[in-house]
Amino acid sequence: MFLCQDMNGMYGTVIQEVKTSNIGREAALAAGFSDRTPSHTVTMACISSNQAITTVAGGVEFMSDVPIRHSRKMRSLLLRLNRAKTPAQRLSLLATIRPDFFAPELPAVAEFSSGETMGHSADRLAAASKMTTLYVRTSVRTTRRRK
Structure with missing residues (x-):
């Protein structure tokens, strides 16, 4: 049986919002986890979830209100x-x-050091984990049906 008080949290981001820089902590508290649950935010693009033994999935959408900075x-x-x-x-x-x-500074949806986009990273990870094209096609079709 899974108990919230036994959970250690880890969350990842792609684009960070300044007002909620530790989104992992905010999400854990909002979900009802104890304030004693260690929660931290990891920015490792697509790979964050691969570091966890137990995963609590969550998402925060920023693309409709991307943090655009002044120059x-x-x-x-x-x-x-x-x-x-x-x-x-x-x-x-x-x-x-x-x-x-x-002139505003728009955020890049790519890794700063490598320039790799999320799509390229996802393709590389799919190949490394031997994810088949059948699985990918099925997943895409399922997602489209839900919309």
């Missing part, structure tokens, strides 16, 4: 504006704004 130049300016003491200092800083400050 590095804009972030630097905003921090300096926050430290400015007088209105004159603030106006002086605001006068340095250029159009390229407004």
Whole structure:
């Protein structure tokens, strides 16, 4: 019999949201696990679940509200504006704004170091685990039927 208090948690992310940087902890608490259950967030793309002995599956969807950041130049300016003491200092800083400050930084759906996308990673993992194309086709068809 599986008991929540006996569970150690591990959750993975692909794109992290700043407001909930430890999504594993938040998900475990929201699911009713004890606050004594160690929960941490692991960012290992597709492979996180392969590290667990017991798995509690969960998901958090961020692609409909992807965290888009200001450019590095804009972030630097905003921090300096926050430290400015007088209105004159603030106006002086605001006068340095250029159009390229407004270019957003979009998150990449790829590993930073390797550039590998989730699709390529999934294909590589499927090949390594000898997952057949029949299994993949069946899984895709089942998913389509559910929609």
